[in-house]
Amino acid sequence: MTTLVTGGAGYIGAHTVRALRQTSRDVVVLDTLERGNKEAVIDADLVVGDIADKNLVAEICHKYKITEVVHFAAYKAVGESMTQPKMYWQNNVDGTVALLDTLIEHGVDRFVFSSSAAVYGTPKSVPVTENEPTMPESVYAETKLAVENILSSPERSAIKSVSLRYFNAAGASSDNKIGEDWLASQNLVPRVMRALLDQAFHFEVFGDDYPTRDGTCIRDYIHVEDLALAHIKALDYLEHGGKTMICNVGTGEGTSVKQLLEMATKVAQRAVPYTIGARRDGDPVSVYADTRLANSVLDWRATHDLQSIIESAFNWHRTHLTGYR
Numbered sequence: 001m002t003t004l005v006t007g008g009a010g011y012i013g014a015h016t017v018r019a020l021r022q023t024s025r026d027v028v029v030l031d032t033l034e035r036g037n038k039e040a041v042i043d044a045d046l047v048v049g050d051i052a053d054k055n056l057v058a059e060i061c062h063k064y065k066i067t068e069v070v071h072f073a074a075y076k077a078v079g080e081s082m083t084q085p086k087m088y089w090q091n092n093v094d095g096t097v098a099l100l101d102t103l104i105e106h107g108v109d110r111f112v113f114s115s116s117a118a119v120y121g122t123p124k125s126v127p128v129t130e131n132e133p134t135m136p137e138s139v140y141a142e143t144k145l146a147v148e149n150i151l152s153s154p155e156r157s158a159i160k161s162v163s164l165r166y167f168n169a170a171g172a173s174s175d176n177k178i179g180e181d182w183l184a185s186q187n188l189v190p191r192v193m194r195a196l197l198d199q200a201f202h203f204e205v206f207g208d209d210y211p212t213r214d215g216t217c218i219r220d221y222i223h224v225e226d227l228a229l230a231h232i233k234a235l236d237y238l239e240h241g242g243k244t245m246i247c248n249v250g251t252g253e254g255t256s257v258k259q260l261l262e263m264a265t266k267v268a269q270r271a272v273p274y275t276i277g278a279r280r281d282g283d284p285v286s287v288y289a290d291t292r293l294a295n296s297v298l299d300w301r302a303t304h305d306l307q308s309i310i311e312s313a314f315n316w317h318r319t320h321l322t323g324y325r
């Protein structure tokens with residue numbers, strides 16, 4: 001009995017593989033390595049290939065006796081999804097449909113899906129509950145919502161699933177082995193780390209005239225190791241007969257860009273160099289999670305605070321200045 005992790009060589013996937021191994025599960029990773037790193041796959045078998053390759057997935061199901069799947073494999077750059085929409089629909093949605101078909105043929109009926117708080121777009125109120133209407137503002141978010149809908153549709157009722165809507169994943173592993181390569185990410189924390197560690201990098205805060213306490217946008221930064229544990233809880237829930245559901249995974253705490261910069265300054269013991277730039281198109285003012293569903297149904301809650309996120313990220317980045325290269 002083995003857990004299949006698609007996209008397990010990516011940032012969140014690799015952390016989840018390690019969390020799974022710590023529960024003594026056997027794990028096999030399926031990853032194209034197009035954007036993942038084989039060095040991030042620790043203590044699990046790695047098969048290099050595509051989720052849409054039905055023969056390959058069938059072979060893995062058979063060889064490893066797969067009973068459950070955690071599905072990360074997808075493209076995740078919001079900006080790129082707007083310029084390459086077809087590529088996103090094909091990889092994220094068509095690829096997932098092919099994967100689900102093969103899994104159903106092989107009797108696999110437990111599936112945890114890597115979704116995103118991006119499906120909410122700009123929520124009307126915060127904290128955001130799972131019942132908030134979904135209003136994707138990018139093709140990336142549309143593809144995540146499309147897969148959630150496919151998973152809830154009667155045609156896929158053979159598979160029970162948990163779609164985890166991640167808020168802003170950040171940080172690195174506590175043993176400093178895996179982190180988020182700043183060359184492969186546009187996200188705030190790796191950029192702030194780069195601003196601290198690479199003099200040639202120019203970091204810009206995207207707008208300080210928002211209607212928030214310090215004028216900068218508010219997000220819910222969740223430690224990647226906490227996020228990884230949510231997948232274990234979701235698998236346990238399904239193993240115990242849980243029904244298909246959608247669940248937020250965040251801390252419930254809103255943090256502004258400036259608050260995060262202050263924490264980075266405290267941790268690094270030097271100021272983060274930055275300038276204030278224009279607002280970024282499509283940025284919602286404030287998004288953070290209502291986590292009651294995850295707390296009650298999955299028995300999960302975040303244990304790391306912002307300081308722990310920034311400390312782990314800083315440690316990883318200053319010892320991996322060229323990422324995995």
Ligand code: WQD
Nearest residue numbers: 076078116118186187188191204205206217219257280283
């Ligand atoms: C966070 C805040 C920026 C960079 C996106 C996706 C979401 C998920 C995570 C998943 C915002 C500000 C950022 C910079 C800045 N994707 N910022 N300067 O946009 O909340 O979420 O990534 O796979 O689906 O939408 O995350 O890290 O880009 O931005 O001021 O150089 O930092 O404006 O307020 P976001 P982010």
